[in-house]
Structure formats: structure tokens, C-alpha cells
Amino acid sequence: MDRPEPENPDVLPSTALAYLDRNYWDKRFAQEEHYEWFKDYSHFRHIVLQHIKPQSSVLELGCGNSQLCEELYRDGITELTCIDLSPIAVEKMKQRLINKGYKEIKVLEADMLDLPFEDGCFDVVIEKGTMDVLFVDSGDPWNPHPATVEKVMKMLHEIHRVLKPEGIFISITFGQPHFRRRFFSDPEFTWSIEWNTFGETFHYFFYVLKKGQRSLESEEYREKTHIPSISLYHDELEGEDFLFRTNIDEMES
Template sequence: MVASTSLDVVPDDPTAYKTKEYWEERYQNEDADTTFDWFKTYEELQPLLNEHIKNKDSSILILGCGNSTLGEDMYKDGYRNITNIDYSKTVIDNMKERCGDTPGMTWLEMDIRDLKFDDESYDIVIDKGTMDALMCDRGDVWEPSEELIAEVKGEVDEVVRVLKVGGAFLYLTFGQPHFRKRHLQRDCWEIKTTTMGEAFHYFFYSMVKQR
């Protein structure tokens, strides 16, 4: 596998990160075996994930998987019920081919704001930077636009719907609590925050659905 580090894939306009067109073009222009992990690798996240995922038979949904190795690495570590979704057909096709014969792990083309799953289908939902792409906007970070609020609400509402009671939503971001918690707040859970890193901080938000 080839790690993606080229600045050629960085858009001139960061709002491109929230468009399907940008990701399709990016994945079409990259080698099929290219990988890229936002923020942290599985090895770095493993202690936190192990803390929240007690059973390796848990049904796990990874939102906006891209060409990250997260799903593969979790599979190699013994998790056997993983669904990876992305709205780029190209990257889903590439990942299916790259991962080959992995019984119990699936790759589906799907929008995170319109999940095609039944209510209470998953024990764990993971977002590693996908919501951050949705939040790329030219507006004031302190006063996000109504459009941005609606798009993020669409994701979180769908997560709540497909999570089982007792299931957890795990979200890794560079977004500080005063920018992210307003979007994550729901009556059915409490938000717990773990800070990662030293010079530059990342934030791991965990939310367990209580009802």
C-alpha cells in the first residue's frame, strides 16, 4: 500500500472537502492502493477503541471510510462485523478489491446523512474526521450557517437512529469542544471528551445511547 502524502490532493478551496465531486476526482486520480488516515492511525486509537468496544463481535459502522486502513486494521485485530461506507463509488470499489476475502466486512456506497439501515442496527458507529469535512465552510466558526448546521444534524440524527440502545458513537476530530458539542448534543446521551496529543490536540468524543 502507498501512503498518500502529496499536496496535489489538497484543494485550493477547503470547502471542496464537503463535496462528493472532490472526493471522486481525488480517488480517481490516486493509485487504487493509496491509503490515507486522518488525524490518528488505528494503532494510536486502539486503547480508546478497546475501552469502548468490549466485544469484538460488535456490529461496527465506519462513516466516510475513504481509503483509510482503519477498517482493515480493526479486522486484523479480530473485529469481524464491520461495515464501511463512503459516498465515493470509486473508493468503495477500490477498497473492496484491496481487502479481498474478508468475511464479515462490507463496503457500501452511501451518504452518511441518508443511511440505508434499519433503526438500531449497530453497536458502534465511528467517525474519524468525516464530520469535519462536512463542516468546511467559509463562514464564521462561532456562528455556523444554517446549511452547515442542517448537514451535520443530518449525520448525527442518522447515527442516533441506527445505534442500538447501549451502543456508542465514537468521533475523532481536531474540533475543540466549544465548536463541536453544540452539534453532538442529544437527549439520549452524554458527551465525554478525551484530549489526545501534546503540541497539537485532537479530541475523541464518546456518546453512549441511553434510550
């Protein structure tokens, strides 16, 4: 079933560049109670539960007003920590979880480029659409601006650092492998890279990066893997997601 547009049309930005503005997010979260980027949990639950176990300690980056942490909790994954850069999003998420009785979930105001956690403390780090924000002003996708590269690498270094030795990073995104591999495959990282797609015509990618399992054999195999294209105009591309997709298509043209 298609997801509706944002409850309040006033939260829609005029361009994708607004997603880089912290003030935009504070204003949006003050007005908006819930919005799901890149489809809701039901579309990728079957993939998530292959990698996140009930005993896993999980960090969600950029929780915003998503229900992802609640869905994971209902599936028995209770050791959850959510972060967001917006203090308004954090306070509203805390209250929402308390009201629903999900008191075990921790919600913190924090920057994913400078995570306030010790090394090796999470089994899983997950993000849905959060990394995509870093690319809205990246320029040529084959040769992104140095500032974009620096931010993305900071994010990935922090994720790699806080993961346990055999931890998993899950990234749910529009970013196709031929654009994301240059970052994920940096020699400083020890993780292997796998991906699935969900959505009827492969609109969204579900990456699974397993720390400590990098191998040349798997990289060579993945280089030969056919990557399906993404259609901007397919009816399944729903809600506000088109702003991300439009920005990416303009850069790829």
C-alpha cells in the same frame, strides 16, 4: 513516527472548500491508494478498544481509503460495515479488502445524512474526520451557517437512529468541545458525552457518545472541564491535516 505526505501531490486541493465537492473525492480516490486523516490507528487504539468489543457490530462513516476497518478487523472486530459517498472509494476498498482476505467486511456506497439501515442495528458508529468536512464552509464557529447546522444535525440524527439502545458513537476530530457540544447536546439525543485527547499537545479529540446514558450531573461536570488549546504550528500537526486546522483557525480568529 511521522506519516508521509499524500503519495500523489496532485490530490491536494487548493483550498479546504474542495472537500465539499464530490467530484474532488472521486478524482482523488482514483489516484490515491491510502491516506490517514488525524493520525493512524496506533495513536488511539488504546482508547478504541475500551469501547469496541470483538462482538460489536460497527459502522464506519466515510471510510475513503483509510485502513481503520482493517486495523479493527485485525483486533478481532469482524462485524464491520463501511460506507462512503464516492463509488470509486467503495469499489477500491472492496477490492483491497478482498485481496487481503477480509471478506467479512461490508463496503457500501451510501450517504451518512440518509443511512440505508434499519433503526437500532449497530453497537458502534465511528467516524474519523468525516464530520469535519461538513464544517469547512460553516462561517463563524460560534454561530455556524444554517445549512451547516442542518447537515450536521441530519448526520447525528441518522447516527442516533441506527444505534442500538445502548450503542456508542465515536467521533475522532479537530472539533473542540466548546464547538461540538451544541450539536452533541441537542435535547433530542439521549447520549452522554465524554472525550479524550491524543497527540502530544492535544491536537485531536476522541468523543464517545453513549446512547441512553444522558445525565444532568455528567453535563454539569463537563462544563467545568478545562479544554486544552490546539497549536496549529506544532510539528506534530502532520500531512494534509493542516488544511482542516487552517480553516478552523481562520474562522476562530
